[in-house]
Amino acid sequence: MNRRTLFFLLAVAAQILILAAVPAQKIYTRATGKSVMLKIRPVDPYNILSGYYVTLNYEITDPSSFPGAKDVSGNLVYAIIEKGSDGVWHPVSLTNSFPANLPENRLAIRGRYNYWRTTYGIEEFFIPEDKRDEIEKGLRENRDQARAEIKVDSKGNAALVRLLIGDHVYDN
Numbered sequence: 001m002n003r004r005t006l007f008f009l010l011a012v013a014a015q016i017l018i019l020a021a022v023p024a025q026k027i028y029t030r031a032t033g034k035s036v037m038l039k040i041r042p043v044d045p046y047n048i049l050s051g052y053y054v055t056l057n058y059e060i061t062d063p064s065s066f067p068g069a070k071d072v073s074g075n076l077v078y079a080i081i082e083k084g085s086d087g088v089w090h091p092v093s094l095t096n097s098f099p100a101n102l103p104e105n106r107l108a109i110r111g112r113y114n115y116w117r118t119t120y121g122i123e124e125f126f127i128p129e130d131k132r133d134e135i136e137k138g139l140r141e142n143r144d145q146a147r148a149e150i151k152v153d154s155k156g157n158a159a160l161v162r163l164l165i166g167d168h169v170y171d172n
Helices: 003-032 129-141
Strands: 034-043 051-058 076-083 089-095 106-114 117-119 124-126 147-152 158-165 168-171
Touching (some): 003 158, 106 147, 129 168
Antiparallel strands (some): 106 117
């Protein structure tokens, strides 16, 4: 094999690895993470390239829902959540470092913090065109019962798995 062919194959392999690395973290999190159920507050925008999607706001999105959140500084934060008796996970605290030795009923989710909002990479749920009306109607009629199931891996990375609206389940 000559040098040109070798360099060409290496360049192609590098591009394939880069493209595969983009979804790799979410795939790993969905495969190995622990399931968590969060309440949602949806918004319904449209993206011309991707179609319809729901932007999901969670209780943990609002930093003021965490006691002591004013003491947090920097961009990277971990939201400590606790499983409630209703099966939904609720905010406990917001910290700058990954906590060690959390009890079984608590998890840490890695997020990006600014003073009015924290994002976790689980905020967008794309809606199939044929389910759009059904999902919009379900969200209007069951706003208080809408939940999102996410998976959280051992490093705090989160991946959105599905929406649960009333008794309907919509996979991501």
